[in-house]
Amino acid sequence: MTSPVLAAPRVVREPARDEDSGAWSAGFSVTITGDEPVFAGHYPDFPIFPGVCVMECVRRAAEAVMPPGAEGARLAAVESCRFLTAVHPGDELGIELSWSPRGEDWRCAARVETERGRAASIRLRYRREDPA
Template sequence: MSNELNSLDIKEIMDLLPHRYPFLLLDRVVDHVPGETLQGYKNVSFNEPQFTGHFPGTPVFPGVLILEALAQATGVLAFTKHGKPAENELYFFASIDKVKFRKPVVPGDRLDLDVTCIGEKRGMGKFECKAKVDGQVVCQAEIMCARREI
């Protein structure tokens, strides 16, 4: 394994994921080992639309969107192993287990996303996922995603 970082910018991420504003929740991949691990992040900004209605007086980034950001990171990781998706292929949530939220995420935070592939068969991948802010785990989960034709 090389010490060289394998980063992906937003254009490369958009090549792999179909998501677009306001639902693209992965800003950059800072490093990855294709098919094994990925580290990326999402910058949380007060200008995002969910803050107008999610605890308006006390803006908190919704936990379900933290899980979605982690799932998008798993999709990018899977595509780094299998190549760019066909136009008729997507990754879908299959299951989310062992979810724990440890601390609220607020505007101004950088949500660091760490995903590790812990197994794969028949188009299904299982991933250990952690979201961190300032090195502290704010959410963790095991996510399974299924690669399917649409």
Template structure:
């Protein structure tokens, strides 16, 4: 079997569902600061693959004062982007939510500036029942890696 055929067979075996790109409504807990513009989720036998996009807009309140005269997208907002993306991915499974428990590591490698569009790629793998390890990477449109992080999330059923 050729390498290409093997990759195609593996992709067909592991890709169970792909929800496609979709706009993301502002979650009630995040209003008025949505961290996502679009989200795509793919479930496989290995876990969940999450792709998200967000634009860095000059008028966003999260840039105010960070830093005067040279606005930079705050690193904590990249973590918020990850939190909202993982929660949105889990909420697509009826009756589920994801709760950020800990950020194990975060490396901020390049600035994200007004006008940049950021792409988030995150892989979630189950470490224990209801406990997920998420490895994430953000890139600018020019391909530069802005940040990398590893975080732990708990899968929960929200109170009604």
């Protein structure tokens, strides 16, 4: 899927399985520069990185480290998302994410931070396509 965000997430903590919880987690960093095309219109005089673009950064990070068994699953839902502080040009997003199975589906839970604290908490739901 085409992305409205130019910046690509970089892995800062390699994906690994937590032996206790069984969750598959990883850490990412994304540099949000003023070159992002969305800033031209969001908003013309006061650039704020749209909340949906924060979600997009999480999606790209999540899909870069899908756990064994979840390959080929696609985004089915946003279970929940809370936005806490704004993201501006020049911010560095830190993304900590954790994949876990939920029945037939997979959940990816993510915390997004900037240097000013928590920016968002997001839970995405992924589902395998029926092999029809």
